Amino acid sequence: MAKIKICKNGPYILSGSIPVNQQKTILDLEGIPLKTEVTKNLCCDEEITLCRCGGSENKPFCDGSHRKNGFDGTENTKNLTEDPSDTEVFTGPSLNLQDTPRLCSGAGFCHRAGGVWDLTKDSDNPKSKKIAIEECHCCPSGRLIAIDPKTNKPIEDQVDPSVGVDLFGPLNVSGEVKIESADGKIYPHRPRRALCRCGKSRNKPFCDGSHFDNEK
Numbered sequence: 001m002a003k004i005k006i007c008k009n010g011p012y013i014l015s016g017s018i019p020v021n022q023q024k025t026i027l028d029l030e031g032i033p034l035k036t037e038v039t040k041n042l043c044c045d046e047e048i049t050l051c052r053c054g055g056s057e058n059k060p061f062c063d064g065s066h067r068k069n070g071f072d073g074t075e076n077t078k079n080l081t082e083d084p085s086d087t088e089v090f091t092g093p094s095l096n097l098q099d100t101p102r103l104c105s106g107a108g109f110c111h112r113a114g115g116v117w118d119l120t121k122d123s124d125n126p127k128s129k130k131i132a133i134e135e136c137h138c139c140p141s142g143r144l145i146a147i148d149p150k151t152n153k154p155i156e157d158q159v160d161p162s163v164g165v166d167l168f169g170p171l172n173v174s175g176e177v178k179i180e181s182a183d184g185k186i187y188p189h190r191p192r193r194a195l196c197r198c199g200k201s202r203n204k205p206f207c208d209g210s211h212f213d214n215e216k
Contacts, residue, residue, distance in 0.1 A: 001016055001178065002014075002015070002016035002017075002018050002161035002175070002176060002177045002178065003015050003016055003177065003178040003179075003180060004018075004163075004173065004177060004178070004179045004180065004195070005180045006052070006073070006075065006179070006180060006181055006182050006205050007052075007073075007182060008073065008182040008183075009066060009071055009072060009073040009074075010052065010053075010062075010066050010067075010071075010073065011049045011050055011051055011052045011053075011062035011066065012049070012050045012051075012052055012062075012171070012195065012205075013047065013048070013049050013050075014047065014048040014049075014050060014163065015046065015047050016046070016161070017044055017045065017046050018044070018048070018161050018162060018163055018177065019041055019043075019044045019160075019161075019162045019163070020041070020042045020043045020044070020048060020050070020060065020162075020163045020165060021038045021039075021040065021041050021042060021162060021163070021164050021165065022038070022039045022040050022041075022042055022164075022165050022167070023036045023037060023038050023039060023164040023165060023166060023172070024036065024037055024039050024167065025107075025166070028112060032108065032111050032112045033107060033108045033109045033111075033112070033138070034109075034112060034138075035109075035134075035138055036138070036140075036164060036166075036172070038164065042060070042165065043061075048061070049061060049062040050062060050163075050171060050197070051063070051065070051066075051197055052066065052071070052073055052195075052196065052197060052199065052205070053065055053066040053069060053071035053073070053199040054071075054197060054198040054199035054200065055068075055069045055071065055199065059197075060165045060171065060197060071199055073182070073199075073204060073205075074204060075181055075182060075204050075205055076202075076203050076204060076206075077181075078102075079187060079188075079203070079205075079206060080181065080185050080187060080188075081188070082188050086100050086101075086102055087099065087100045088100075088101075089147070090117055090120050090121070091120075091149070092120040092121050092122070092123035092124075092129075092132075092149075093123055093124040094123040094124050094129050094149065095120050095123035095129050095132055095133070095146060095147070095148075095149065095155075096120070096146075096147035096148075096149045096152075097116060097117065097120040097132070097136070097144065097145075097146060097147065098144070098145040098146075098147055098154075099117075099143065099144055100142075100143050101143065102203065103141045103142055103143040103190075103194075103203075103206060104141055104143045104208070104209065105140060105141040105143075105169070105170055105194040105206070105207035105208065105209055106207075106208075106209030106212060107138075107139065107140050107141070107169070107194070109135050109138035109139055109140075110135050110136075110139060110144055112131065112135060113128075113131050116132050116135040116136065116144060119131055119132035119135070120132050132146060133146045133155055136155075137156075137157065139192060140164075140166075140170070140172040140192050140193075140194045141192065141193065141194040141206065141207065142190030142191060142192045142193050142194075145190075145191070154191070156191050159174050159175045159191075160175050161173075161174070161175035161176055161177045162174050162175060163177075168211060169194075169207070169211055170194040170195055170196055170197055170198075170207035170211065171194070171195040171196075171197050172192065172193075172194055172195075173192065173193040173194070173195060174191070174192050175191075176189075177193075179193060179195075179205070181205075193206065194206060194207040195207060196208070196210070196211075197211075198210060198211040200213070
């Protein structure tokens with residue numbers, strides 16, 4: 001079973017031979033994020049320890065810097081439960097959009113072609129619907145999820161577990177990966193999650209875009 005264990009004030013421990021891949025963001029002609037591409041595999045060991053404090057000299061791997069730099073990795077326990085009041089559902093003629101803003105990592109994939117919200121409203125247009133679904137699938141934090149209005153189920157592709165390392169951003173987790181808190185609780189599953197690796201997020205263990213200010 002693929003799992004990520006969060007250590008108290010320490011690193012992430014990945015188990016289950018989860019591939020860790022370097023990735024880069026591809027921009028469209030207007031400079032808006034379009035998609036990510038894997039550039040190389042960094043590791044696929046049975047167990048891998050990845051930096052969470054932002055201080056490692058061997059990123060993305062942990063080198064023990066958290067023990068010397070006073071890293072406070074306190075997790076936001078609100079993330080351990082699903083609160084329906086945190087999520088808004090936008091309805092369109094052929095697509096619904098589930099939006100949980102507190103999970104946003106600021107990646108920006110949702111802004112292409114007028115934005116996923118307007119595209120959802122225009123989802124009777126097959127092109128708009130297609131792009132809206134693509135943008136949801138590119139959302140690394142799991143903030144945005146495309147919903148089939150006929151079945152009320154998420155529109156998702158089955159993908160193998162993996163962790164993508166954004167050069168200056170978070171650890172992007174995809175697939176069936178359990179994320180376990182430092183005190184042994186399991187976070188609710190989402191098809192994608194963005195884990196903080198700069199150490200500055202106010203929504204740990206998840207990324208809140210603080211790396212844009214800290215250039216990590």
